[in-house]
Amino acid sequence: MSPPRRKDNGSRVAGTSQPNGRPANGVPRAPAAVEDKSREQTDENIFLFVPNLIGYARIILCIASLYFMPLHPRRCSFLYSISCLMDALDGIAARQFQQSTKFGAVLDMVTDRCTTTCLLVFLSTAKPAYSMIFQGLISLDLASHYMHMYATLSMGGKGESHKNVSAERSWIMNKYYTNKIVLFTFCALNELFFIALYLLCFSSPLITPALLPTAGLAAHKGTSPVTPHQPAPSLLFPSPFSAGAMEMARANKMDSMVPWILTLGSAPVMFIKQWINVLQLVKASQWLAEGDRMDRMQALKEARRKGQ
Template sequence: MSARTRRQKAALAAQGDESEESPSGNGTVPTPSKRTPSKKRGRSSAREERRENVFLFAPNLIGYLRVFLTFASLYYMPLHPRTCSILYTVSCLLDALDGYAARYFNQSTTFGAVLDMVTDRCTTACLLVFLSSAWPRWAIVFQGLICLDMASHYMHMYATLSMGGSSQSHKKVDSSRSWVLYQYYHSKVVLFICCALNEAFFIGLYLLSFSSPTLSPSLLQPVADAQPSSPQPGNPAHPAPTSLFASPWSAGALELARANKIDSWVPWMITGISAPVMAFKQFVNVVQLVNASRWLVEGDLEARRASRKK
């Protein structure tokens, strides 16, 4: 064998040894013992990702329960004020529990935050729609409150996600941007009191539509020579309970009879105590809407300046 052939064989053998020692070499296959741990790590992380189902996180399950309770309260809203109020109140109280669950289980997600906000807005809007039908003369006020609530929170959420980043919470507000919003969102106690008493005010109005002759003089009373138009409380034309149900002793007719005997003192107290907080909550909505609008405009101006430089 010539010296050249021996040198070529030695070079090939040395290259093979280096390939065994260096798993990252191009065109080489790493030894099984050195690639198994990385595969195991990859498989375990993939399994962990597959196991996580955001839709079944604890705070989101509470959110689904809130949606169910809201629909149940809407079902009982026209004729069963007690049942509706209980279901609606429980749904509102669970709003604080889902946030606690998200922090406790470390399951804070963007989907959960949006689900929580959408549930809040839709729940309040449905109650205000009922109040609009109970007192048609004040419908424009309730419609304005719906618009303000929806627009304010949508603008704030959109501005936070588009300007602050998709990972930033809408409750994280810089004090330099808005002192009012910082105080509102920074303290969980302040946030809970404002939201709870705001809902309590509308619940009080809802109960007053069944119990206060001062606000609803024709409450559940038929009007002579008037065409029946709707069984909703507060409507100026109401058919007699016996014409609403097949039997005057049915559950619905009995509930109508009990509804007419609700004591209006407690609803008046709830409404009076919560009224200042409700007014403050609407002020916060206005500030939130203006602040979000300005933040979005800042982003527009910055984008236009950047496009001019190009």
């Protein structure tokens, strides 16, 4: 047993410190002030911070919208839109209650990526002719944000935020991330474009003739919003969620005028947002490559020093 050590107040306590103040196992002991501060921090329940609670509510709304997505466009669009609009509330709550956390930032980004991906997956199934485009958008969105987040953590430091983009790296991304109005407008209109495309899936002017139950109806060119053709899905398809039943449910369920206006109005912003995603991917790749060159140069210097 190692000899007892003396506190600053002169009392004797048992311990394993060496004369130089280091523990016998060679690991330095953290100062008492740091240990007390660490204990105070662990008492806070980060998961119950107000911004994170808003994030959980967004996830619940998103799951509910997915449940209504195949057959109920109005309910799905309403729930999905509320979930997207709440994206601005968590940032306001974080600043108001001084509860900005790394967990909250990651939760916000992951929720955004997952909700958009789920909607694009549905569009891929509803519009198979354009599925490759939707799959490309999913891949670009995930790759761009992952590369940007990883480059920020790897090159910018542990405490660096992915929204802190200097104007020297990219003045466009600097304006995009630092101006809250610009960021909200781009994100909101980008989601509005895909929501409008989703609504257009329920305003098709024609039904596939093979899905019509009789030859007389098969000769019919289609339906109209005034007299939609809606036979009982159970008579045609075993499952109401089959591809055929979904097409029957989508055909002429709503007028296409409003979805077309929303689609055309938000399309320019959506295209700019995708260009920003490409730019973000390129800049993150260049930043990581810069770090690789610095590491290789450092390793080469050390190898030369050892060889001397």
